[in-house]
Amino acid sequence: MSEPISLTAALASFDVLWSPRIVTKVNDYDVRIARVAGEHVWHTHDHTDEFFLVLDGELRIDLPDRAVTLQRGEVFTVPRGTAHKPSSPDGAAILMFEPTGTSTVGDRHDDVPAHVDATTGHALEA
Amino acid sequence: MSEPISLTAALASFDVLWSPRIVTKVNDYDVRIARVAGEHVWHTHDHTDEFFLVLDGELRIDLPDRAVTLQRGEVFTVPRGTAHKPSSPDGAAILMFEPTGTSTVGDRHDDVPAHVDATTGHALEA
Numbered sequence: 495m496s497e498p499i500s501l502t503a504a505l506a507s508f509d510v511l512w513s514p515r516i517v518t519k520v521n522d523y524d525v526r527i528a529r530v531a532g533e534h535v536w537h538t539h540d541h542t543d544e545f546f547l548v549l550d551g552e553l554r555i556d557l558p559d560r561a562v563t564l565q566r567g568e569v570f571t572v573p574r575g576t577a578h579k580p581s582s583p584d585g586a587a588i589l590m591f592e593p594t595g596t597s598t599v600g601d602r603h604d605d606v607p608a609h610v611d612a613t614t615g616h617a618l619e620a
Numbered sequence: 621m622s623e624p625i626s627l628t629a630a631l632a633s634f635d636v637l638w639s640p641r642i643v644t645k646v647n648d649y650d651v652r653i654a655r656v657a658g659e660h661v662w663h664t665h666d667h668t669d670e671f672f673l674v675l676d677g678e679l680r681i682d683l684p685d686r687a688v689t690l691q692r693g694e695v696f697t698v699p700r701g702t703a704h705k706p707s708s709p710d711g712a713a714i715l716m717f718e719p720t721g722t723s724t725v726g727d728r729h730d731d732v733p734a735h736v737d738a739t740t741g742h743a744l745e746a
Contacts, residue, residue: 498688498696518697520671520717545646562624570624571644591646591717
């Protein structure tokens with residue numbers, strides 16, 4: 495069995511943006527953390543909700559008919575099937591819950607820019 | 621669709637100990653928060669892992685052969701089938717991620733003391 499993990503230490507272990515690390519697993523779900531800045535890409539998860547918790551900074555999530563802005567310590571769940579585009583002009587650190595295997599760019603997405611990592615999450619380096 | 625929720629505000633909306641509130645749902649999982657102090661009860665979830673994130677204070681989790689202590693910003697997943705007893709001498713605020721319907725005292729447990737709420741989580745009051 496593993497040891498407790500400090501999210502601060504985990505975030506300090508990488509600096510790539512929009513490239514989530516899997517901190518721990520809960521059944522068939524991942525707990526992922528990411529450093530973000532600038533714009534992600536419009537995308538939709540057809541089969542899963544996506545949970546966001548802002549650990550530091552401010553995260554904006556554009557939705558089809560509005561946008562929400564999350565400050566540090568705020569949470570929001572994007573319902574399945576809802577197009578969304580995360581962004582953070584000044585940078586943020588976020589935590590996500592989502593089923594293992596969920597792609598960062600969903601099942602449908604706009605063209606993925608080079609700075610966005612299309613991935614199902616990376617292992618946290620020890 | 622809901623609005624972002626501040627965990628600080630959500631924690632300020634109740635003061636009962638060991639009585640989790642459901643902040644949001646992610647598919648068939650709950651994101652729950654709880655205020656804790658003193659000792660919970662030894663219990664085991666036979667069918668699910670249980671994720672803990674400490675939002676404030678310090679949480680101890682006794683396990684069959686050791687104990688782990690989580691500071692603010694630290695995470696730990698108790699594997700399914702593993703007996704555990706959370707406690708916090710000085711009090712803490714925690715976030716949990718677990719399947720909807722999961723009981724706070726698991727599938728097997730010691731006698732539940734009066735100060736522990738045996739529940740599948742309560743709705744957050746607006």
